[in-house]
Amino acid sequence: MSGNGEPETEAVVMKSWLQGLFSHPAESVLQLILIAAILIVFNYIAYNNALRLDLTDDRRYTLSENSEEILNDLRDPVTLTAYFSDDLPPDFNRAARELRHLISYMARSSDTKITYRERNPSRSEEDAERAERAGIHPVTLDVRQQDRITQRQIYMGVTLEYGDEMEVMPFMQPEMPLEYELASALSRMVYPVRPVVGLVQGHGQPLQDEMSQFLNQLDYRYRIHTLDNLEEGIPESVDILAIIAPQQQLSEPEQETVYQFLAEGGRAFFALNRFETNPGDGTAKVVHTGLESLLAEYGVSVDSTLIRDRNSSMVRVPGQAGQFGYANQVEYPLIPVIREFADHPVTSGISSVVFQFLSPVSVVHQPDHIELHELAWTSEQTGLMKEDFNLDPMQEWSGTDFLESYLPVGVAARGVLAGNDSSPESALVVFGDGNFLINAQGGQEQELPADNVHLALNAIDWLADDTGLINLRTRITQSRPLQSVDSDRQTLIAYANVIFPILLITLFGGVRLLRYRSKRAKLQKRWSANE
Amino acid sequence: MSTVFHICRREIIAFFSSLAGYVLVILFLGISGFFTWLYGSDVFFVGQANLNSFFNTAFWTLFFFIPAITMRSLAEEKRSGTLEWLITHPVTEARVVLGKWLACWVLVAVSLLLTLPYYLTIAWLGPVDHGAAVGGYLGLLMISAIYIGIGIFASSLTVNQIVAYLIALFTGFVFHTLFDLISGTLTGTTSTLLAYAGTTFHFETMARGVISLDNMVYGLSVTAFSLCLATVNLKRRLWL
Numbered sequence: 001m002s003g004n005g006e007p008e009t010e011a012v013v014m015k016s017w018l019q020g021l022f023s024h025p026a027e028s029v030l031q032l033i034l035i036a037a038i039l040i041v042f043n044y045i046a047y048n049n050a051l052r053l054d055l056t057d058d059r060r061y062t063l064s065e066n067s068e069e070i071l072n073d074l075r076d077p078v079t080l081t082a083y084f085s086d087d088l089p090p091d092f093n094r095a096a097r098e099l100r101h102l103i104s105y106m107a108r109s110s111d112t113k114i115t116y117r118e119r120n121p122s123r124s125e126e127d128a129e130r131a132e133r134a135g136i137h138p139v140t141l142d143v144r145q146q147d148r149i150t151q152r153q154i155y156m157g158v159t160l161e162y163g164d165e166m167e168v169m170p171f172m173q174p175e176m177p178l179e180y181e182l183a184s185a186l187s188r189m190v191y192p193v194r195p196v197v198g199l200v201q202g203h204g205q206p207l208q209d210e211m212s213q214f215l216n217q218l219d220y221r222y223r224i225h226t227l228d229n230l231e232e233g234i235p236e237s238v239d240i241l242a243i244i245a246p247q248q249q250l251s252e253p254e255q256e257t258v259y260q261f262l263a264e265g266g267r268a269f270f271a272l273n274r275f276e277t278n279p280g281d282g283t284a285k286v287v288h289t290g291l292e293s294l295l296a297e298y299g300v301s302v303d304s305t306l307i308r309d310r311n312s313s314m315v316r317v318p319g320q321a322g323q324f325g326y327a328n329q330v331e332y333p334l335i336p337v338i339r340e341f342a343d344h345p346v347t348s349g350i351s352s353v354v355f356q357f358l359s360p361v362s363v364v365h366q367p368d369h370i371e372l373h374e375l376a377w378t379s380e381q382t383g384l385m386k387e388d389f390n391l392d393p394m395q396e397w398s399g400t401d402f403l404e405s406y407l408p409v410g411v412a413a414r415g416v417l418a419g420n421d422s423s424p425e426s427a428l429v430v431f432g433d434g435n436f437l438i439n440a441q442g443g444q445e446q447e448l449p450a451d452n453v454h455l456a457l458n459a460i461d462w463l464a465d466d467t468g469l470i471n472l473r474t475r476i477t478q479s480r481p482l483q484s485v486d487s488d489r490q491t492l493i494a495y496a497n498v499i500f501p502i503l504l505i506t507l508f509g510g511v512r513l514l515r516y517r518s519k520r521a522k523l524q525k526r527w528s529a530n531e
Numbered sequence: 532m533s534t535v536f537h538i539c540r541r542e543i544i545a546f547f548s549s550l551a552g553y554v555l556v557i558l559f560l561g562i563s564g565f566f567t568w569l570y571g572s573d574v575f576f577v578g579q580a581n582l583n584s585f586f587n588t589a590f591w592t593l594f595f596f597i598p599a600i601t602m603r604s605l606a607e608e609k610r611s612g613t614l615e616w617l618i619t620h621p622v623t624e625a626r627v628v629l630g631k632w633l634a635c636w637v638l639v640a641v642s643l644l645l646t647l648p649y650y651l652t653i654a655w656l657g658p659v660d661h662g663a664a665v666g667g668y669l670g671l672l673m674i675s676a677i678y679i680g681i682g683i684f685a686s687s688l689t690v691n692q693i694v695a696y697l698i699a700l701f702t703g704f705v706f707h708t709l710f711d712l713i714s715g716t717l718t719g720t721t722s723t724l725l726a727y728a729g730t731t732f733h734f735e736t737m738a739r740g741v742i743s744l745d746n747m748v749y750g751l752s753v754t755a756f757s758l759c760l761a762t763v764n765l766k767r768r769l770w771l
Contacts, residue, residue, distance in 0.1 A: 055662030498564035
């Protein structure tokens with residue numbers, strides 16, 4: 001303590017003040033109101049403050065290095081305008097708040113080059129007109145209000161202006177990876193030249209509409225250039241060639257074009273169906289794309305076998321009982337769910353991808369100057385259909401159908417093709433199925449699992465040498481599956497976890513009781529001895 | 532502060548010297564374990580290496596468990612007259628309240644510590660996000676602090692333990708469910724305010740591994756205000 005005793009005096013004053021609190025009825029009410037008001041003010045300040053501690057292993061709620069890099073490269077100020085209605089449903093309210101916090105982080109990291117403003121088109125006609133001009137339209141949502149569901153039009157769009165450039169995010173869904181969306185939009189403006197993906201068509205490939213889910217997301221960061229006739233060559237502007245599910249053979253000149261493209265350091269994404277399957281009549285016919293010899297140059301082969309896997313999706317099979325039709329849900333091992341992935345940028349953050357009629361992609365030999373990486377494998381219980389293809393989903397599967405394990409289904413290769421030592425490095429990614437990117441067929445649309453699209457986007461990013469945003473894309477959706485445990489062991493683990501903590505506390509109680517009894521016995525003995 | 536710790540220690544010893552205390556902890560562990568490992572969206576059903584099944588269960592079990600711990604804290608002292616005896620010592624009402632609150636919080640922390648095998652098992656079975664698990668436990672400790680504060684306040688209102696339990700449960704229900712429920716039926720600022728006033732909003736943020744300043748300030752505010760109310764209630768007898 002200091003010599004003049006000041007801290008002691010302060011402590012005494014504080015103590016007497018605290019003791020004096022709530023001593024009189026009228027004062028107590030006032031004091032309580034004052035405390036409540038102070039606490040409300042503290043909460044108001046805290047609510048509007050973005051300060052937070054991100055404890056997650058991958059710091060997925062903290063700005064990534066990639067985002068910070070983009071922010072550092074901002075030369076001019078960015079104006080970010082959010083067009084949010086003020087009467088948003090709770091999940092949208094939360095997303096809006098998350099966005100505000102994210103922007104405040106970004107503004108701090110960008111040396112305040114980001115200016116944020118919020119407009120409310122639901123209240124102001126001027127703002128509504130501005131939103132319309134920017135391409136942000138109201139979206140009709142079912143909103144629960146008191147005891148009824150009402151339809152409400154809400155605005156939840158964002159625009160980013162950077163110099164003369166403008167990026168528009170017309171509707172921010174609550175589950176969207178906000179940082180990825182903002183960082184992608186900023187990167188498109190900061191680095192305006194987008195790499196070009198040449199999408200090969202004309203060999204029975206699915207139409208662009210049939211791959212809309214993948215292509216819409218690809219279009220966000222790449223320019224898509226359709227290549228209908230490879231015989232005319234590949235334009236110089238094309239950075240990455242994408243050949244997805246061709247059903248017919250490429251002509252020899254076309255094969256030569258693809259070869260030349262890769263020999264000169266090109267990049268290619270191949271998602272190849274080895275079979276033309278027809279589940280209706282249960283048949284499968286081998287497809288020759290003409291790319292087999294090219295892939296062999298890289299030491300890679302898409303085998304002419306079909307994978308069946310214990311880890312598979314369910315399919316609905318229509319049945320008939322008398323006059324009544326019904327649908328059976330059955331496991332269909334020919335639609336495997338792949339969960340084993342390599343530690344590679346292409347598979348970063350991917351947890352499960354659903355393929356259809358998948359063929360193994362094998363490394364048949366290791367060519368000089370080419371680096372090969374297997375990307376994904378089937379499960380421990382898998383098998384191969386080599387001939388007598390029976391695609392009937394209702395067939396009986398037995399243990400002998402799944403005697404193989406961990407077959408590779410995707411390969412990444414990077415290097416120089418033989419005889420082209422002076423050329424730059426080429427790279428390709430091959431998957432033994434092209435159906436995994438098709439989200440519409442015969443007029444029927446279905447939502448692809450997010451990881452199907454992410455896997456292909458990661459592959460394109462890796463081929464484009466742009467791996468920065470890969471981790472950002474999947475960091476929100478990343479799943480952490482439990483290792484597979486047989487059901488007997490599961491039961492044992494579950495019961496052990498329920499019983500063990502109870503046993504611990506019971507044991508603690510038992511020990512305390514024994515100690516108490518022995519202490520009491522000793523005391524009683526001492527008393528009797530004294531008596 | 533030593534008086535606060537002294538009261539806290541006395542309460543903890545009393546809790547672990549009664550059969551009811553053990554029954555309560557065993558019930559909490561049994562129900563939490565059952566729903567985490569054996570029933571409904573249990574760990575193996577979800578198939579993910581996270582503690583969400585436990586956190587979601589504990590969020591509810593604590594809601595029922597805590598009023599049972601706090602109901603006797605002041606009500607019993609008032610009923611048996613030991614509160615008057617306690618206050619005759621150089622102990623202020625605020626310290627009594629704080630000591631009781633701390634004891635209950637330590638008891639809940641010990642109960643949560645006993646669920647550590649869940650975390651170890653899940654970490655053994657898969658790549659658990661350790662930070663998110665820590666966030667979830669901190670979230671449970673925060674909502675426990677709030678419910679204990681409310682429970683102590685409820686216990687200060689009456690001499691009947693059952694009435695104290697029911698008051699704590701009802702007041703807790705307002706924070707635990709009602710605010711969030713009403714917020715879901717509204718839109719705009721009112722909805723945001725009500726969501727913020729409920730514990731669900733804050734617990735959900737913390738359970739995903741993010742500790743925001745507003746979570747902390749909210750937890751401290753509700754707890755502190757409940758304890759102020761409990762102190763006022765104890766001091767009220769001197770006003771007459």
